[in-house]
Amino acid sequence: MIVSLDKILFCSAIAIELGDLQDFVPHSKDLGVGNLEASIQLSRILQTNPNIQEIVFIGSAGTYDPSKLFFPSYAIGRNYYYREISVWKKESYAPDLLPQFIQTESSDFGVKIVKSNNNFAIADVNSPNSITLIDPQSLPIWVETPMIENMEAFGIARVCQIMKKKFTSVFAITNAVGRDGSQEWNKNHKSMAEELIQIIKRFI
Known part of the structure; x- marks a missing residue:
């Protein structure tokens, strides 16, 4: 059963x-950049709006491997990682007590998008606290390797996990992660963000 729009942020x-999109839905908010800011702002919203049951995050992301997930394109997040690049390179260590992987229950709205639109790839998401500039091909191969990088998804997913909210993330894949990523993002972001909103509006 699809929940009503007044229960979706x-x-x-x-x-x-x-x-x-803010003109068409009851609840919408830009949360700020990065895991910390996004998680703080989302927590505040959910504390004052307990009837919200689902979170739909709309963002942009870079692809770690354009040969497997090209850009420009669109993707829906599946699993969420918090993996700093220094940890990935084995130059630093993240304690086991630090949450580093999250699976969330997809929102009904997100499931509707997946079932209705074959143009969205399904991708695991990594959310470091900074933008990666090195070539991802130089990173060690992990058994489970995220496909895209976005700076907010993990923080939002963590709040949803704790507060037992369904969560879906939808991304415009605007660039390849690496030295030229910001330049590619600047070139593609505005038009792709507008197109992604138009796609999402079809499901409202």
């Missing part, structure tokens, strides 16, 4: 990624 890191 549509959110993003920055306002441009919500576009005019």
Whole structure:
């Protein structure tokens, strides 16, 4: 059963990624950049709006391997990692007590998108606290390797896990992760954010 729109929060890191969707839904908010800021803002919203049952995060991401997930394209997040690049390179260590992997229950709205639109890839997401500039091909191969990088998804997923909310993340894949990533993001982000909002509006 699809929940009503008044029980769904549509959110993003920055306002441009919500576009005019804010005119069509009861709950929408840009949460800020990075895991920490996004998780704090989302926690505040959920504490004052306990009837919200689902979170739909709309963002942009870079692909770690354009040969497997090309850009420009669109993707829906599946699993969520918090893996700093220094940890990935085995130059630092993350204590086992630090949450580093999350699986969330997909929102009904997200399931509807997956079932209705074959143009979305399904991708595991990594959310470090900074933008990666090195070539991802130089990183060690992990048994479970995320496909895309976004700075907010893990923090939001963690709040949803703790507060028992369904969660879906939807991304415009705007660039390849690496030295030229920011330049590619600047070139593609605005138009892809607008197109992604138009796609999402079809399901409202």
